[in-house]
Amino acid sequence: MIKDTADGTPWTVELPERASARDESFVFVRDGHRELIHLHDYARIYTVPGLYERVVQDLLQCRSPIVAVDGAIAAAAELGRALATLRVLDLGAGVGLVGELLRAAGVSAVVGLDNLVEARDACMRDRPGVYEDYLVTDLELAEPAAIEHLAEGQFELLTCVGALGGGHIPPGALIRALNSLTGEALLVMTVHERWLDVDSVDPFSLAFRAMTAGGYLEVLQASSFTHRLDMSGDPITFRLLIGRRTAPVPVDLILM
Structure with missing residues (x-):
């Protein structure tokens, strides 16, 4: 209890x-x-x-936050990027579990972003000080000024953990988040394996395939892991994807 x-x-x-x-x-x-x-x-x-x-x-023994953060740490080290100076945007930040793990690992600047004010309120209540800032906005519908403000953060890493596919964060919001990054920034996300099937018509699946095929996103690592258990106690398999944004992504990519 x-x-x-x-x-x-x-x-x-x-x-x-x-x-x-x-x-x-x-x-x-x-x-x-x-x-x-x-x-x-x-x-x-x-x-x-x-x-x-x-x-x-x-x-339900969810492992996505720790798997994603461990992957981000390893990728940053392999590419010679210092954790202490890395600026991270945590998309779909929720109650701040990923941000807390990143800060514990030595990342000094993490900004959270979610479309629920309840998420920000809960994070500020339970994990105050984890995020440098916590933004509440729907990036797919955000005004240009909000997108420009986000880009001023000079983020070098985008994390999005368990919040893609199946009607969660829409592809337009993911693309706008990617476009707010600086240079050839890293992307670390955990996604249900079903959304990576070649025959999936989920909006995220279509956008992800278009980004990789178009050369906007290079996948550096893909590995399967148990995300959590379902209510019956069976494992749900996700994939950890670590990528590098190689060019700005057209916002209307999946319509092209």
């Missing part, structure tokens, strides 16, 4: 007893009240301190 630090009322979570791979909800129990919450209802989950970490990190 974990205590909700917001009001001291103890709470617990229950996973489905006879779950299938399609089950994506859990029961949140507090003060005699039972609430069914979908695993991707982040706006609701983030309002409870520690709830995301308890369900996703502890019970």
Whole structure:
């Protein structure tokens, strides 16, 4: 049992007893009240301190943040880029798990970006000081001034962990984030293997294939790992992708 630090009322979570791979909800129990919450209802989950970490990190054993950060550290070292001076943009930052790991590894400048104000509020509540700044915006719909402001960050590494494909961060937002980077910056992301199938028509899949085929993104490393367990206890396989942006990406790439 974990205590909700917001009001001291103890709470617990229950996973489905006879779950299938399609089950994506859990029961949140507090003060005699039972609430069914979908695993991707982040706006609701983030309002409870520690709830995301308890369900996703502890019970479902999510490894994407540590795998991504370890990959970023190794790639930076191989390319001779010093962690202490590396500027990182964390796209889909959520409650700040990736940012916290990056800072612990020695990265001094990390900026978080998410389209949910609840994510920023939760991060500022639970991990204050992890990010140099935390921006809340939908990059796909952002005004040019917001994009220009982002580019002023001179980011050399973009992380996007578990937030691509399947209707999460749209490809337009990923492309705008990539275009805010400086020079031949690095990209580190973790993606469900299904979105990398050659026959996938998911918008991310189409954009990713177009970026690599067009020479805008060079994949330096691709490796499979267990992202987390599903509600039935079976592993979900993701792929760690480490790439280098070699040229600015046309915003309308997948329409070309």
